[in-house]
Amino acid sequence: MTDIIRIENLSKSFGEIKAVDGINFKVREGELFAFLGINGAGKSTTISIICGQLKKDAGKVTVNGKDIETNPDEIKRELGVVFQNSVLDMPLTVTDNLKSRAALYGIHGKEFNERLEELASLLDFEDLLNRTVGKLSGGQKRRIDIARALIHSPKILILDEPTTGLDPQTRKKLWSVIENLRREQKMTVFLTTHYMEEAAEADYVVILDSGKIAAEGTPLELKNKYTGDFISLYNVKEEDLKPIGLPYESIRDGFKISVPDTGAATELILKQPKLFTDYEIVKGKMDDVFLSVTGKKLSGGEDKQ
């Protein structure tokens, strides 16, 4: 796979504040890339630079082999962006919204009608075409936002907290559509999210903290590096656990023991076979990774120290 986005030594300051401080990362073509960080970590600044909305102070940004400095318009044609808040024109109909957006990319007439039909079928909004956007539900608006970002068939879809505030069913539906797009059209998805279970599905994750990259890797690599494993152990008494000498906490019907890694878990089970009659081993979650890396908890749009 080739690198579709390359960020090299990127820096951007606002006065005395270093919003982005010499970061480097690559996004491979067709992958789901998660870009994590609390509010103010530098995510939006980086995205704004990639989208050509902000000028960088230093470094190099290449999108699909083109430099953002020299080819901003060509790069803009490769990108589709779904912002955190809906940017649709509420008084207009769904078709009017998509038509005015398509015109910005030179898509008109028959070409537009065909693309509209295709997206309406893909995102399941055929029955909403003549409805005023302001009267749609949050989930419906989100689907139209995504259609708006996809109208010109971009190579890269940037999703800035796309599912914040949506109900679980709508989130699930949106993710199934996005997965479908990645599979069928080999579209690269650049995601920022506050939902760690969404980040856990990514091919590669970069965690940003105070403008610098605090950690990066696949979710598995990050879990292995920054969190341990957990053994949920059932049908045992607390006094049997104490001699093990490992941290544990009480859970419903049993206890959860923290171990450094899966090897340590295996070793423990082999040492105490009588104790481990009913158990399960799970890896740490992305929430634990984020907490371990940044010392902060990321939850539903609020940053907790």
Place this chain on the structure above:
Amino acid sequence: MILKSLIKRNTKLFFKDKGMFFTALITPLILLVLFFTFLGNVYRDTFVSAIPEGLSVPDGLLDGIVGGQLLSSLLSVSCVTVAFCSNLLMVTDKVTGARKDLTVSPVKASTLALSYYISTAVVTLIICLVAMIVGFGYLSVTGWHLSLTDVVLTALDTFVLALFGTALSSLVCSFLSTQGQISAVGSIVSAGYGFISGAYMPISQFSDGIQKVITCLPGTYGTGLMRNHLMATPVAKLKDYGVPDEVCEIIKDLTDCNIYFFGTKVDESAMYVILGVTVVLLITALIFVTKRKTS
């Protein structure tokens, strides 16, 4: 094609948003009511007292002169205040994030700036032309003394002033980023523009210093053009009833049909040039500011 599509979007959004539409419409409506119910009588009494004793001027002609003064004031103010209300979309797009979304697409900053400018100019022109037609309707009832040339030139003045008002408001709005700011600016402009352009009060009633400042403002010449094309013909007809040329000229001076720039009378073609050059300069500044803000 991109420009056309953006203009269509902006214009559609304006007329679909009832709040924006009525806010823009309410300025000329309030002015119409205010002038025709209250200020009209004040102006009429002033004219009657200025006519030399012993001369009799028909009521219809007096009403035509007063109506012309009222309509010229109304149109010269509305072309600017309506433009400020119509330009609400430019700021709303920043508030909702639509502007950010537009700049993510390969749209040039100059195209974006022009799209806001042209759509606002179209909306302003439509509303002001409607106000002009209503005003002509009023004049035709009270006392019609205008020629076809006056009507055509008044429409041209409305067009030029709408372009001027839109350019001014677009440049001002390009620095605003909240709806509170544009409401405040809109209120200040609505209240103050009529005074500084000589529309509410004739320039001659201000002190010398202020008169000089007012004649340096391009909007004043818009009011001057309107005054000429809505008042000059009925004022000239006063001569048919024995009013001397000198008195007619004094009336034109006092009502700002004649504008003097540091003692030199500014003719109509110069007024058009001043407004035209100002429009070009303001649009150039708008494109420059938009480019700077989007880069």
